Amino acid sequence: MYVIVGASSGVGRALAEVFAANGCDLLLVSRAERDTSAVAADLMLRFGVSVKAVKLDLEHPQPDFSEVLAEVRNAGERFQGLLVPAGTVSNTDTLDIDTSEIDGLFRVNCLSICSLVNEILKVPIAHAITIVGFGSIASIRGRGSNMVYASAKMAVRFYFESLRHACAAKKVVVQFYVLGYMDTNMAFAYNVPLPMGVPGELAQRVYRDIHKDIGVSFFPRYWRIIAMIIKLIPWPIYKHLKF
Amino acid sequence: MSEKLIKESTFISFDGALKLHTSHQRPDRYRHLEMDIASRPRIARGGGYSFAAASFGEKILVQEMTGFDRFLDFDLARKTVNVEAGMSLGKLMAWAMQQDLYFPVLPGYPAITIGGCVAADAHGKNPWKDGTFSDWVTAINLFHPEHGYMRLSRDTNPEVFALTCGGFGMTGIIVDVTLQLVELPSNAFEVKKLPVTSLTEAMQILAEYSGRSDFIYSWHDGTRRGKDFGAGMIFLGNWLKGNPAGMHVHPEKNTMTARSRAAMPVTLWNGWTAAAANRIFMAMNKSNPVEMMDVDKATFPFAYNTLYHRFYGRKGFAEIQVLVGLQVADTFVQKLQELVEQYDPPLVLSSLKMFRGKQTSLSMTGEGYLIALNFYRNSRLVAFLERFDQLAIETGAQPNLSKDSRIPAAVASQTLINYAGFKSRLLQFDPVRRYQSELSNRIGV
Structure with a gap:
């Protein structure tokens, strides 16, 4: 069984579909229970796998992980991994952002994810598992839009790199995908300068490499080169860029 | 947290007749459907395959529903x-x-x-x-x-x-x-192809076989005139018994959309190409009078042959489809031929099937023959269509609103049996009329 957090739409839903199509039982977690239940019903009917939907609000100051943890404990050796593509953006995430929104963006994109991973790793697990985090190219270099979102994604990437180091001697594979523009509702309303990645193709790649110690990977891959270039742009030029 | 979920997009009707820019939302969660957009007019959109602009309109928010596919x-x-x-x-x-x-x-x-x-x-x-x-x-x-x-x-x-x-x-x-x-019943159809020399002959065969065939429709070469007008072919399909081996194929992956259909800058259909293509099509089917056909191919023929629609290019095509009552069908066909001879519209092909509908909304209802005509666009078409509308009113022929992107309110109100009733019941249900489209506004609902 794989636990997918943020499975109600976008990348999470695509992951759920690919993993279910490959015969994996799933625990789908999101705050949008109606949507996750619909995804669960769909996957069970189409692929004959066991799929359960659980409500969890990552924006809550003290998210209740108890149901997720109980399912992981009950699954025992059937628990194969945790994928956390959950995330959110706000169109007011600029210099004018409300302070309460800063808290919410950090909780959803970083703090609650770290807490959930931390709690799951406390469950006695002797077998091999994989933990997969997802970041964004927005966090390649600081910029004036999506400031808090990018900061939170940078923090969660750092956490996953640390986690990989901490788990190096354990049977825990830790992976992190840095995502370019994806064809989901998060980017739908924005004019982006490059083609959007297809969630289904990302999901196929994640499934293919789920047991590999790949560390950090970019999707689409060309974003690794773009990220390097962006980092090399001198500040006098960079400060004039609008993206 | 406030999400930005609406953008501006360009929409094009499948027939290429209408293209406009308007607001676009792609809900993939229930809360997106419920989002407060005040009294702004809106309309749901599926795949965008209606020939008419039924799923978009000027200053109307398009709510694309393809994310709701579970x-x-x-x-x-x-x-x-x-x-x-x-x-x-x-x-x-x-x-x-x-x-x-x-x-x-x-x-x-x-x-x-x-x-x-x-x-x-x-x-x-x-x-x-x-x-x-x-x-x-x-x-x-x-x-x-x-x-x-x-x-x-x-x-x-x-x-x-x-x-x-x-x-x-x-x-x-x-x-x-x-x-x-x-x-x-099976994974394949047996499709018989029967040549016909006129629309009247096609109607006789349709009347004889429609009640006992799993599918049946006719195709007619639209370029023929005079005594050859209506020459064509009946396609009569019945499920095969058992599941013949090797009969499962899938449509091409690159599905055609309204935009990709209109990718060619010019139309390749004209009098010469249409006549040549129709004669080749006729000859090929005459030489292969009985064919075993995979379910997918028989069910979704346009997925296997997208060139026909793509050849109309950016300028697009026009299709009209009307339900003609059984009692007036012969008269209608005779007058249709007279109109075609008189106006010489750029007719590529026509098609007939028998129809029985019982809805009480804006769709066609009653029993009769469905007659569809496909045209490329040229200067002779407009005059023909105006005269065709008069013929429809005179004979009580009901238009298929999803096929004809130009039906005006005057024609819709005089031909659609449930037009007035639908309009008044809809206003009772939704006095504000939140859900609108170019189609609804054009026909005055």
Whole structure:
């Protein structure tokens, strides 16, 4: 069984579909229970796998992980991994952002994810598992839009790199995908300068490499080169860029 | 946190006649459907395969439903399946056939959505025998901001159910639909091809075989005139017994959209190319009078041959389809031929099938012959269509609103049997008229 957090739409839903199509039982977690239940019903009917939907609000100051943890404990050796593509953006995430929104963006994109991973790793697990985090190219270099979102994604990437180091001697594979523009509702309303990645193709790649110690990977891959270039742009030029 | 979910997009009708820029939302969560957009006019959109602009309009928010494409429930004993409205027919059929089930009313392209089929009350290849799409709908889950989520069926909210089946999305967003499936008889059809010399001869054969064929329609060379007018072919299909080996193929992956259909900058259809293509098509079918055909290919012929529509290019095509009553069919066909001879419109092909519909909305209703005419666009077309509209009014022929992107209010109100009743019942249900489109505004509903 794989636990997918943020499975109600976008990348999470695509992951759920690919993993279910490959015969994996799933625990789908999101705050949008109606949507996750619909995804669960769909996957069970189409692929004959066991799929359960659980409500969890990552924006809550003290998210209740108890149901997720109980399912992981009950699954025992059937628990194969945790994928956390959950995330959110706000169109007011600029210099004018409300302070309460800063808290919410950090909780959803970083703090609650770290807490959930931390709690799951406390469950006695002797077998091999994989933990997969997802970041964004927005966090390649600081910029004036999506400031808090990018900061939170940078923090969660750092956490996953640390986690990989901490788990190096354990049977825990830790992976992190840095995502370019994806064809989901998060980017739908924005004019982006490059083609959007297809969630289904990302999901196929994640499934293919789920047991590999790949560390950090970019999707689409060309974003690794773009990220390097962006980092090399001198500040006098960079400060004039609008993206 | 406030999400930015609406952008500006360009939409084009499948026939290429109308192109405009308007607001666009792509909901993939229930809360997106419920988002407060005040009294802003809006309309749901499926695959965008309506030839008319039924799913967009000027200053109208388009709510693209393709993210709502999940299977929600399946009752094996009753053979009913509950699916979200944005699911394509191709996805439904791929799953249904794995369960040895089938849906009897399937229009010709697999990317058309279930919600779109309900809204247009689409028909398949033998509506005389199978009825229309809505006949096989047992329940609908509709969302309207004023009414919330409404369960509709012939027993629950029957008035709104009737308005929604063939109501072109004007009652609200069709969220999910429960469909009645039937057992899949086989994985292939036997298709017989019978040459005909006229539309009248085709009507006689259709009348004889429609009640006992699994699908039946005619095709006619639109470039013929004089004594050859209406020369063509009847395609008569019946399920084969058993499951012949090697009969399963899939449509091409690159599905055609309204935009990709219009990719060619010029139209390749003209009098010469249409006449040549039609003669080749006729000769090929005459030389192969009986064919075993895979279910997918027989069901979704346009997925296997997209060139016909692509050849119309950016300028697009015009299709008119009318339901002509049984009593006036001979007269209608005779007058149609006179009109074609007189105006010489750029007719590429025509098609006939028998039809039986019983909805009380804006879709065609009653019994008769469905006559479809396909044209490329030139200067002679407008005059012909104006005269054709008069013929429709004179003979009580009802237009298919989803096929004809130019039907004006005066023609719709005089030809559609339920036009006035639908309009008044819709206003009772939604006095603000939140759900609008270019089509609804054009026909004055």
